[in-house]
Amino acid sequence: MSTYNRLKGVHDIVPPDAFIWNKIETTVKDLFYIFGYDEIKIPVIESTEIFTRSIGQSSDIVGKEMYTFMDKGGRSITLRPEGTASLVRCYVENGLKWKHSSPQKYYYMGPMFRYERPQKGRMRQFYQIGAECFAAAGPEADAEMLFMINEFFKKLKVRQLRLEINSIGCKVCRPAYKSALSEFFAHKEDLLCNDCCERLTKNPLRILDCKVDSCGQLRKGAPLIVDYLCEHCKSHHERLRELLDKMHLSFNDNPLIVRGLDYYTKTTFEFTTDHLGAQNAVAAGGRYDDLVEEFGGRSTPAIGFALGMERLADLVNMVQVPPYNDNGPFFYFAALGEDAWMYCLSIVNNLDKNITSICGEWTRSLKSHMNKASSLNAKYVVMLGSDEIQKGIATCKRLSDGSQVVIALAHIEDFVKVVQSGGRP
Ligand SMILES: [Zn+2]
Ligand SMILES: [Zn+2]
Structure with a gap:
């Protein structure tokens, strides 16, 4: 027992796990490059507002999980809980849109921080790899991104992941769906968990991915987004499904994939596995067509995803045999x-x-x-x-x-x- 121990919810990555992490990172660098992605290094700390405004006050992340503190100059600082908000801030601030031809594609990797109850596969400091594709409005960009993620898993020999997709509509069609949901759950308010009671007024979509069993029961018969999508969102989603079929990328439509963040529009998706105990998302993301504008940029439709390194490393560990460092030096x-x-x-x-x-x-x-x-x-x-x-x-x-x-x-x-x-x- 040493005198000093690491904090709860963080971990040291030591060999041979560090070899797996290196292998994953190298695979990212090689493969994402082929698809036209460049790496961006974003800071670990940001102004708190970057996250409260983009991720949304009603999300668990902003509501409960952020590491926020006042620095010595009296500014509210937050350790980044995810990458997309920072990437968008960076994209707008550096005028990246006007420096390169469209679409502009970037990826990042590094630690993220959320104050959660530590459990297997969920840490307070966790490592994400993410990619964002800016100035790409069409469903082709969605399909290409899903294809790339799938290729990435194939390269790491991680198989049997399920791809689930959904559309959560846009600012035109989502309000009607939100009020239909509020109406549906309003009668059941007494039976919802405390979090969902709050969601009922703030963001009823979030009730759809509540993990509490009783809330799951109450969802039966809830209105489905697919019936509320506007023509534009509907045709986007139909075309995406067509393209995935063409790419032989199998998927399920899952109307419950709403993601916990406010900025998503249209396509949302998750790659899930049940090889790690409970069903878990290994990679997830979606489209966020309005976020760049909310950060003060020109209207720039975009899509992105992030994957959890810890879960992925566990999966790679299951399918690959050590040593991972390519059998030593020549x-x-x-x-x-x-x-x-x-x-x-x-x-x-x-x-x-x-x-x-x-x-x-x-x-x-x-x-x-x-x-x-x-x-x-x-x-x-x-x-x-x-x-x-x-x-x-x-x-x-x-x-x-x-x-x-x-x-x-x-x-x-x-x-x-x-x-x-x-x-x-
Ligand atoms: Zn729409
Ligand atoms: Zn609930």
Whole structure:
């Protein structure tokens, strides 16, 4: 037991979990790039107003879960509880719309903070990867985003996720639906949970995704949004469904996917799994056609999503076998003495970045180097001391069968490349 412990609801990511996280992040960077996304780094702290105005006062996030404090200058600051509001603030503030051709696509990754009761898969500091596609009004953008997320899961070998989609309408058609819902639940007010009683006046849509059993029972027979969508929202949703069919991306229509945030319009979606105990969303998002304007930008329809790293890492952990760090370095450089070590470092530094090499500490004996190399699962060990440097040679040993060759230091980089590409030393 150490003297100091981490706070409730936060965690340390240590190997081998850290390897999985790296693998996920690398997959994001490679794949999202193909779809035209650039990374944006957004700050962890923002003015509280960024979130209260966009996510909405009636949401659980703003109502109960934000880490908000006054800084020494008397400003109200909040640790970001999600990424979209910051991204939109950043998009408008930096005039990103006018710098690139449409649509503009960005992704982000990093920790988010919500003061929740910690439970499995739900932390107070949690890590999200999210992407936003700005200035894209048509359902094609929705379809492309869903396709990309699906490809991403495929690359990580995470399967059997269910895609559920819905449309929650727009500012034209949603008010009528909201009042139909209020009317429907008004008779049952006594039976609703406390939260839902509040939602009844603030945002009755949220009653639809209440997790309390009794509220679930009361939903039966509630009016469905699909009957209230305006022509524009209806055709958007129909076209999205058509495109998903064309892409062979299977999905379910689920009228209960309303998401807990006020800024969504039209399409909402979730990728869910039941491999982590209760049914859980691994990735979720939706369209927010009015949010950029609310932040002072020009009217810019947009869509985005975020996925939870902790849940995804658990899923990847289930389908992939350790070690996750691609079986260790290809070359382990065993330097005997500091001169040799400095020599090795300069070689390793100059090697092609695709060749994984590690330089062992110079304080090790040869035996200790060999133990370290095999514990790392290295393929070859290149051994040299100051004698070898003077003679201009080194010995290279293949760990799988113990065979070794003497190589000329002048040509070591060529040698390493030949071996790495599958040639024989
Ligand atoms: Zn509409
Ligand atoms: Zn409820």
